[in-house]
Amino acid sequence: MSTHRIAVIDKELCKPRKCNLECITFCPLNKSGEKCITLSSDDLSKAVAVIDEDICNGCGICVKKCPYEAISIVNLAQEWSEKKIHQYGPNSFRLYNLPIPKKETVIGLLGRNGMGKSTILNILSGIIKPNLGRYDNEPSWEEIIEYFHGSEMKSYFEKLADNSIKVSIKPQMVNLIPKAFKGIARDLINKYDERGIADDIVKRLGLENSLDKSLDELSGGELQRFAVAIAVSKDADFYFFDEPSSYNDVYQRLEVAKVIHSLAKEGKSVMVVEHDVALLDYLSDYVYILYGQPGV
Numbered sequence: 001m002s003t004h005r006i007a008v009i010d011k012e013l014c015k016p017r018k019c020n021l022e023c024i025t026f027c028p029l030n031k032s033g034e035k036c037i038t039l040s041s042d043d044l045s046k047a048v049a050v051i052d053e054d055i056c057n058g059c060g061i062c063v064k065k066c067p068y069e070a071i072s073i074v075n076l077a078q079e080w081s082e083k084k085i086h087q088y089g090p091n092s093f094r095l096y097n098l099p100i101p102k103k104e105t106v107i108g109l110l111g112r113n114g115m116g117k118s119t120i121l122n123i124l125s126g127i128i129k130p131n132l133g134r135y136d137n138e139p140s141w142e143e144i145i146e147y148f149h150g151s152e153m154k155s156y157f158e159k160l161a162d163n164s165i166k167v168s169i170k171p172q173m174v175n176l177i178p179k180a181f182k183g184i185a186r187d188l189i190n191k192y193d194e195r196g197i198a199d200d201i202v203k204r205l206g207l208e209n210s211l212d213k214s215l216d217e218l219s220g221g222e223l224q225r226f227a228v229a230i231a232v233s234k235d236a237d238f239y240f241f242d243e244p245s246s247y248n249d250v251y252q253r254l255e256v257a258k259v260i261h262s263l264a265k266e267g268k269s270v271m272v273v274e275h276d277v278a279l280l281d282y283l284s285d286y287v288y289i290l291y292g293q294p295g296v
């Protein structure tokens, strides 16, 4: 079976100004005159290493030689390398598959950090348009839909492309909410209460006494539960929750899980990224386990 290399450079860790360019010096292909590893710029203060995945043989010498552990190399079956869903840029993380949302069902996503769980939610909720790995030549919606021909995802992306499905997402970074919105929690949740259920959800999540607090006074747990309440209160067909239990204790987590699961009972499609395995087990009808190498 032929293989393909994924070479990822961690741009935060790669420091050509401080190292001795060991990756370039020791790469056997560079030694033989090829340009397998180069620098992105002549200015070392701005440069990062760039690996040509088409000629890299996957030997891993650069991984061992880099003093800052900035390089990851993964050998991949060729058939997978041709099925990319998304890639952010050259020598960066890429995603090879997508879970399928199902009506009346909670799908759980489990995997280590850096495995692409949030990228999946961002793609399925329409925040990120999947580029099929073509980060330098983004495909049209027609090409994306054609790519998914023959799979259940085709009709999903058709609807996403023409805005005929409504999605609601609870983002991962709830601490950013007070930066994006000013005012009290009551005003924010009322603004998004398209289903007229906010009062009930607020009660179930134990937030009645926090309604008149300014958003920047809320604790992490209160913010998290308000973010869940807002996402649930929106009128949508598909609901996505990115780490909905963070900052909360076990009892609050359980209430969050019950509120989310009630959406599926109402016929909605629900997808949840969660690190709490016990909660995910309690909450989900199906669990997808993401495998791969974090950040790769």
Ligand code: SF4
Pocket (backbone or CB within 6 Å): 013, 014, 015, 016, 019, 020, 021, 022, 023, 024, 048, 049, 065, 066, 067, 068, 069, 070, 071
């Ligand atoms: S990958 Fe490592 S060895 Fe290569 S330039 Fe970056 S820091 Fe230096």
Ligand code: SF4
Pocket (backbone or CB within 6 Å): 026, 027, 028, 029, 030, 036, 037, 051, 055, 056, 057, 058, 059, 060, 061, 062, 063, 073
């Ligand atoms: S894995 Fe080997 S061939 Fe590929 S860039 Fe690193 S040293 Fe060069």
